[in-house]
Amino acid sequence: MTEKSSPTDPLHARGGSGATIADVAQAAGVSVATVSRALSGNYPVAKATRERIFRSVTDLGYVANAHARALAGATTRTVGIIINDVADPFFAYIARGVERQASAEGRMCLITATHGDKDRELALVDLMREQRTDAVILVGGASDDPRYRKQMADRARALAAAGSTLVLCGRPSLGTGVPTKMVTYDNEGGAFAITDYLISQGHRRILYVGGPRDFSTTASRLAGFYRALDARGIERDPSLVHEGAFGRGFGYSRMREILDQGMDFTAVFGANDLVAAGILEALEERGIRVPQDISVVGYDDVPVASELRPRLTTVRVPLEELGREAVRLALSQSPHDAGASSDNTLTVGTHIVIRDSVSPPKKP
Amino acid sequence: MTEKSSPTDPLHARGGSGATIADVAQAAGVSVATVSRALSGNYPVAKATRERIFRSVTDLGYVANAHARALAGATTRTVGIIINDVADPFFAYIARGVERQASAEGRMCLITATHGDKDRELALVDLMREQRTDAVILVGGASDDPRYRKQMADRARALAAAGSTLVLCGRPSLGTGVPTKMVTYDNEGGAFAITDYLISQGHRRILYVGGPRDFSTTASRLAGFYRALDARGIERDPSLVHEGAFGRGFGYSRMREILDQGMDFTAVFGANDLVAAGILEALEERGIRVPQDISVVGYDDVPVASELRPRLTTVRVPLEELGREAVRLALSQSPHDAGASSDNTLTVGTHIVIRDSVSPPKKP
DNA sequence: TTCTCCATAGTAAACGCTTACTATTTCTAG
DNA sequence: CTAGAAATAGTAAGCGTTTACTATGGAGAA
Numbered sequence: 001m002t003e004k005s006s007p008t009d010p011l012h013a014r015g016g017s018g019a020t021i022a023d024v025a026q027a028a029g030v031s032v033a034t035v036s037r038a039l040s041g042n043y044p045v046a047k048a049t050r051e052r053i054f055r056s057v058t059d060l061g062y063v064a065n066a067h068a069r070a071l072a073g074a075t076t077r078t079v080g081i082i083i084n085d086v087a088d089p090f091f092a093y094i095a096r097g098v099e100r101q102a103s104a105e106g107r108m109c110l111i112t113a114t115h116g117d118k119d120r121e122l123a124l125v126d127l128m129r130e131q132r133t134d135a136v137i138l139v140g141g142a143s144d145d146p147r148y149r150k151q152m153a154d155r156a157r158a159l160a161a162a163g164s165t166l167v168l169c170g171r172p173s174l175g176t177g178v179p180t181k182m183v184t185y186d187n188e189g190g191a192f193a194i195t196d197y198l199i200s201q202g203h204r205r206i207l208y209v210g211g212p213r214d215f216s217t218t219a220s221r222l223a224g225f226y227r228a229l230d231a232r233g234i235e236r237d238p239s240l241v242h243e244g245a246f247g248r249g250f251g252y253s254r255m256r257e258i259l260d261q262g263m264d265f266t267a268v269f270g271a272n273d274l275v276a277a278g279i280l281e282a283l284e285e286r287g288i289r290v291p292q293d294i295s296v297v298g299y300d301d302v303p304v305a306s307e308l309r310p311r312l313t314t315v316r317v318p319l320e321e322l323g324r325e326a327v328r329l330a331l332s333q334s335p336h337d338a339g340a341s342s343d344n345t346l347t348v349g350t351h352i353v354i355r356d357s358v359s360p361p362k363k364p
Numbered sequence: 365m366t367e368k369s370s371p372t373d374p375l376h377a378r379g380g381s382g383a384t385i386a387d388v389a390q391a392a393g394v395s396v397a398t399v400s401r402a403l404s405g406n407y408p409v410a411k412a413t414r415e416r417i418f419r420s421v422t423d424l425g426y427v428a429n430a431h432a433r434a435l436a437g438a439t440t441r442t443v444g445i446i447i448n449d450v451a452d453p454f455f456a457y458i459a460r461g462v463e464r465q466a467s468a469e470g471r472m473c474l475i476t477a478t479h480g481d482k483d484r485e486l487a488l489v490d491l492m493r494e495q496r497t498d499a500v501i502l503v504g505g506a507s508d509d510p511r512y513r514k515q516m517a518d519r520a521r522a523l524a525a526a527g528s529t530l531v532l533c534g535r536p537s538l539g540t541g542v543p544t545k546m547v548t549y550d551n552e553g554g555a556f557a558i559t560d561y562l563i564s565q566g567h568r569r570i571l572y573v574g575g576p577r578d579f580s581t582t583a584s585r586l587a588g589f590y591r592a593l594d595a596r597g598i599e600r601d602p603s604l605v606h607e608g609a610f611g612r613g614f615g616y617s618r619m620r621e622i623l624d625q626g627m628d629f630t631a632v633f634g635a636n637d638l639v640a641a642g643i644l645e646a647l648e649e650r651g652i653r654v655p656q657d658i659s660v661v662g663y664d665d666v667p668v669a670s671e672l673r674p675r676l677t678t679v680r681v682p683l684e685e686l687g688r689e690a691v692r693l694a695l696s697q698s699p700h701d702a703g704a705s706s707d708n709t710l711t712v713g714t715h716i717v718i719r720d721s722v723s724p725p726k727k728p
Numbered sequence: 729t730t731c732t733c734c735a736t737a738g739t740a741a742a743c744g745c746t747t748a749c750t751a752t753t754t755c756t757a758g
Numbered sequence: 759c760t761a762g763a764a765a766t767a768g769t770a771a772g773c774g775t776t777t778a779c780t781a782t783g784g785a786g787a788a
Contacts, residue, residue, distance in 0.1 A: 018493075018526035020774055031738050036776060043777090044735060061522045066494040067440070068774035070431040071743045086475075087460040087684075089451065096451040099477050108491060111450075111475040113463050127472060129382075130430040158425045162382035277671055303612075307641055309673035320451075384744055395768050400746060407747090408765055432744035435773045732787075739780075748771085755764075 019060040027056035039064065070132060079327055080110040080128035080136040082121060089302040090272065090319065094139050094169065097323020105331055107134065118143055125155045125166070135165040135330035137323075141217030142171040153178045169326045172216050173345075181334070182345040183325045187217060190315035190350035191224025194297050195269060197313075197352055199232050202360040203267040203295060206240065209254055209279060210271030213243040221271060221299065239263070246271060251278025259286055266294060266361035273298035273305045276312055280357075291359040301353055311355035318348050383424040391420035403428065434496060443691055444474040444492035444500040446485060453666040454636065454683065458503050458533065461687020469695055471498065482512055489519045489530070499529045499694035501687075505581030506535040517542045533690045536580050537709075545698070546709040547689045551581060554679035554714035555588025556595075558661050559633060561677075561716055563596050566724040567631040567659060570604065573618055573643060574635030577607040585635060585663060603627070610635060615642025623650055630658060630725035637662035637669045640676055644721075655723035665717055675719035682712050 025032040030049060037043040038053045045053075056062070070076045081098045083091035095111055102109045110133060114121040121138070128136040136159065142148075153174045156166040160179035168174070168182045198206055208225055211218035222241065229236055242258065244250050251270055259282065270276030276298030283290055290296050290310055298305055301316035325346055334344050389396040394413060401407040402417045409417075420426070434440045445462045447455040459475055466473045474497060478485040485502070492500040500523065506512075517538045520530040524543035532538070532546045562570055572589055575582035586605065593600055606622065608614045615634055623646065634640030640662030647654055654660050654674055662669055665680035689710055698708050 018522065022774080032775080033739075033777080034737060037737090040776080046736065049736080061518065061525075063490050063494045063522075065435070065496060065774050067431040067434040067496060068743090069776075071429070071435055071745090071773090072775040072777085073743065074776065076431070085460065086450070086463050087453065087456040089453075089456075092451045092453075092456050095475075096449065096477070099450050099475070100479075103476070108474065108495070109476060110472065111459075111463070112467070112473060113460075115464075126427050130427045130433075131472070132429065132431060154425065158382065158427075161425075304668055304671050307668050307671050386744075396745075397747080397769075398767060401767090404746080410766060413766080429744050432773090433746075435743085435775090436745040436747085437773065438746065730788085732785100734783100734785080736783090737781080739778105741776105741778085743773105743775085745773090746771105749769080751766100751768075753764100753766080755762100757762090758760090 019062040021062070021064070023060055024053065024056045024062050027060060028053045075134060076132050077106060078108045078110055078131065078133045079330060080112070080131065080133040081139060081323075082112050082114060082124050082128070082136065083139045084114055084116055086111065086113050088274075089304065090300055091139060093302070093319035094323040094326075097320035097325075098137060098327050099323075100320075101324040101327040105327065107327070107331075118145070118148055122148075122151055122155065125152070125159075129155070129159060129162065129164070132162070133164060135167055135327070137167040137169050137326045137330060138171065139169045139323075139326075140171060141212075141215045142168075144214055144216060144219070149174055156180045165330050167326050167330045169322060170217070180344075181329050183322060183329055183348070184345070185317050185322060185348045186350045187220035188224040188227070190299065190317065190352065191221040191269075192228045193224075193350075194299070194313070194315050194352045195225045195228035196231070197354070198267050198269070198295065198297060198358065199228060199234065201267075201295070201358055204234055204361075205237070205265040205267075207258065207263070207265045207268040208241045208271070209244075209258075209268055210246060210251055210275035211243055212245055218243060218271065225269060240265060243271075246275060248274040248278040251275035252282050253278070255279045255282035256285075259283075259288075267358070268294060268296045270296060270298045273300045273302045273312060273314055276314070276357075277304060277308055280308055280312075291357050293362060295358040295361070297358060306355065308357075310357045313355045313358045314353060315350050316353045317350050321348055383426040385426070385428065387424055388417065388420045388426050391424060392417045439498060440496045441470060442472045442474055442495065442497045443694060444476070444495065444497040445503060445687075446476050446478060446488050446492070446500065447503045448478055448480055450475065450477050452638075453668065454664055455503060457666070457683035458687040458690075461684035461689075462501060462691055463687075464684075465688040465691040469691065471691070471695075482507055482509070486512075486515055486519065489516070489523070493519070493523060493526065493528070496526070497528060499531055499691070501531045501533050501690045501694060502535065503533045503687075503690075504535060505576075505579045506532075508578055508580060508583070513538055520544045529694050531690050531694045533686060534581070544708075545693050547686060547693055547712070548709070549681050549686060549712045550714045551584035552588040552591070554663065554681065554716065555585040555633075556592045557588075557714075558663070558677070558679050558716045559589045559592035560595070561718070562631045562633070562659065562661065562722065563592060563598065565631075565659070565722055568598055568725075569601070569629040569631075571622065571627070571629045571632040572605045572635070573608075573622075573632055574610060574615055574639035575607055576609055582607060582635065589633060604629060607635075610639060612638040612642040615639035616646050617642070619643045619646035620649075623647075623652075631722070632658060632660045634660065634662045637664045637666045637676060637678055640678070640721075641668060641672055644672055644676075655721050657726060659722040659725070661722060670719065672721075674721045677719045677722045678717060679714050680717045681714050685712055 021032050021035050025035045038045040038050045079102050099109045112124045156178050159166045166180045168180050270279050298312045298314040301314045305312040305314045385396050385399050389399045399417050402409040402414045443466050463473045476488045520542050523530045530544045532544050634643050662676050662678040665678045669676040669678045
């Protein structure tokens with residue numbers, strides 16, 4: 001009876017749903033409990049028995065049913081990550097970090113995308129709760145809509161009540177007392193540093209382009225931008241700030257509009273590298289030289305930054321590291337509680353990387 | 365494990381692992397069956413009852429346990445995708461297509477990465493089998509090691525026996541009779557077309573750089589390359605073919621070596637856009653102008669291709685579409701059986717996109 | 729020799745949900 | 759009025775594992 005695995009049909013078996021632990025037990029002539037124990041190895045099983053069991057397992061091509069296992073109490077060994085878009089390098093690199101660290105810690109990784117839809121984000125958190133993931137990592141800036149914050153806070157509590165953890169990655173806290181962990185990067189500091197660099201090169205009229213309005217990432221970068229201006233005593237000029245979106249397309253089209261208006265400026269701060277790429281293209285199209293005529297900087301230091309010509313001066317964000325830390329923190333035993341305590345919130349630094357897209361402004 | 369509430373959390377204790385359907389039933393004063401039915405909506409439930417149930421659901425923050433649900437027979441509504449690397453744009457765009465189509469069809473998406481390790485790939489297929497995903501999509505070129513093929517074929521059969529489907533995306537068949545579905549792109553045709561384009565511009569000595577040896581993608585691209593050469597009666601010169609890897613780094617370093625050797629050629633075919641980017645950098649570093657001195661082409665038409673200067677002439681592969689089709693096919697009812705039949709294998713076309721990196725060779 | 733104590737193995741009770749059967753009502757048609 | 763068909767609910771049998779209890783030999787202790 002240990003012989004015939006299953007009566008496989010002509011070429012490929014029909015709807016049989018694969019071997020169960022009971023099949024293995026029968027094939028090996030032991031009880032299911034023994035099989036379970038041999039497989040998990042957390043209980044003594046005689047060597048001969050174990051070998052017989054493993055043989056049956058291979059013969060039958062048995063793999064445990066993860067759902068039954070999860071249901072019976074073992075943990076799911078899965079972490080969920082929610083990002084905007086799988087193909088956006090900013091998120092892709094964070095996802096890579098998450099995926100790598102998760103697999104290093106023996107976890108699977110459930111990756112989902114919101115396509116920038118807040119409600120979908122909320123729904124995805126619930127989906128992950130359904131999946132009983134060990135943690136859910138929420139990546140990227142967040143809307144500051146209070147209703148949204150409240151709803152997310154509820155989810156954080158529900159997750160915590162179920163023994164899981166909500167990790168905020170690169171976004172602001174949901175408020176004190178809400179059970180989350182956080183890993184962020186110094187968004188404001190990077191913006192300050194690169195703006196200050198521009199100023200140190202002699203720029204005074206700097207355009208800020210991109211990033212959705214009412215969005216935490218935009219707010220921080222803009223805060224750093226303004227702080228640098230203030231520190232050097234340069235007046236803020238609202239007409240120089242052009243919020244909108246994070247894509248390359250936005251950078252391109254908005255820059256064209258700006259150029260059409262004939263505004264007065266000597267440098268442009270792209271809200272991220274993609275926006276900067278679009279800006280560069282618009283400039284190139286008009287025959288404006290970078291950096292001789294206009295200087296341009298970006299943010300994130302995504303690979304494309306060094307492919308652009310001129311190579312883009314930008315702010316480096318350790319994206320992959322951010323992802324890794326998120327799962328480390330999530331899986332660590334530290335109690336979650338976003339607050340002032342440093343155990344459950346971690347900030348990684350940013351720094352500017354100087355390449356070829358900035359020079360002192362042209363003397364008029 | 366009902367008892368497992370951790371004593372760790374002073375602030376928001378209320379432990380317990382979340383509400384179950386029984387809690388909802390009790391709160392609403394009905395049986396669990398009724399709750400289940402109200403939730404799935406596949407059976408009549410009186411309006412008043414239903415409303416009471418939904419109220420309890422919200423009050424308790426209940427979400428179904430996906431594992432219990434899966435175990436009880438409902439499908440898992442999950443598709444798995446196995447790629448090399450989340451941050452590689454080639455894979456990222458395919459993953460985006462998969463993710464979008466899956467979510468359009470109400471599925472979650474389990475994304476995992478092999479980091480180029482064959483054994484890990486095999487293990488990941490098993491992991492997805494454990495998860496009972498509705499389908500597993502295997503993306504990217506494959507090794508042609510026969511042992512590996514046999515092992516993967518076994519897994520395809522096991523998956524089929526469990527009612528799931530293995531979809532091969534951009535890789536060759538596992539052999540006739542192995543139950544898989546396939547979606548591919550015209551790899552060889554694209555390589556032929558772009559090589560022919562180079563030849564039509566007057567190039568005769570064309571370097572081929574990149575792509576792992578003994579890898580299906582490399583084989584197809586090289587096949588197209590050779591076919592174009594043959595068609596125009598140009599002799600194949602083995603010294604012009606430099607296999608190796610797919611990364612940008614490989615393109616850069618190998619190109620430097622080639623330049624050091626002072627080989628004779630007028631154009632370079634990068635095995636993919638990333639390799640081409642590396643090649644471009646090596647060329648730029650030596651002050652060699654593209655396309656005036658040397659022409660360069662790539663493959664895939666990943667976004668970076670149009671950021672490079674000169675903009676890269678390359679072969680467009682509809683990556684996202686490939687991913688979408690993979691899940692469409694996977695979730696369709698067509699019987700899986702890779703063979704000549706067209707029902708279960710789909711090929712999307714490729715075409716060259718001409719930009720600025722090619723011109724006729726310099727007259728000596 | 730008899731009694732304990734391990735090393736092993738088996739039994740059966742969850743885990744949380746779906747769904748085939750049943751059991752009530754309430755209509756509707758005859 | 760009454761039989762039969764909805765419309766609604768409830769009961770309970772799984773689904774495939776894990777794991778707390780039990781059970782059974784022997785080995786070593788007394």
